[in-house]
Amino acid sequence: MFRIVYFSPQIPPNTGNAIRIAANTGCELHLVEPLGFTMTDAQVRRAGLDYHEMANVTVHPNLATAWEKLAPTRVFAFTAHATRFHTDVAYEPDDVLLFGPEPTGLPDEVLTDSHVTDQLRIPMLEGRRSMNLANATSVAxxxxxxxxxxxxAV
Structure with a gap:
């Protein structure tokens, strides 16, 4: 199944919602430190409800460690600045979907990392900055x- 990577997530409820997404789809969720919260944060637990035990979540101390563990073949970095849409890709099992923190998104050094296969965006109306992180994850x-x-799925 697909693998979701959150680079330095900062908003606890978004990560809690991502835990639910991972549990409901069978995807792995990988979090790259630094996190803007602890995994025991009440907001993370509340947003994830009772899905924490059903989700495969791994916290990595840095991106290099995440790449070592994941050994990705393809990594799609999501950014509002990309020119290709998320629907322009034929996804393969084990693809990595990489998302950055709100409100800044992925930094340039991550977007240009040698592991990143392509940069993708989710369409929005002109003048809009970004989608909520958990919502963008769901769409992609x-x-x-x-x-x-x-x-x-059933």
Whole structure:
């Protein structure tokens, strides 16, 4: 299944919601430190409800360690500055969907990391800065999963 990576997430409820997304889709969720909260933060736990035990979540001390663990073949970095849409990709199992923190997004050194295969964006109306992180994750992930016939879903 697909792998979600949050680089330095800062807003606890978004990560809690991502835990629910990961649990409901069977995806792995990888968090790259520094985090703007602790995993025991009440807001993370509340947003994730009872899904924490059903989700595969790993916290990495830095991006290099995450790459070592993931050994990705393809990494798609999501940024509002990309020219290709998230729907322009034929996703493959084990693809990594990489998202940055709100409100700044992925820094340039991550966007240009040698592991990044392509930069993608989710369409929005002109003049809008970004989507909520958990919502953007859902939009991208469900497109990838849809392309694979929602494998494993009931």
């Amino acid at each position: 992930l469900y497109e990838a999963w849809r392309q694979h016939g929602f494998e494993g």
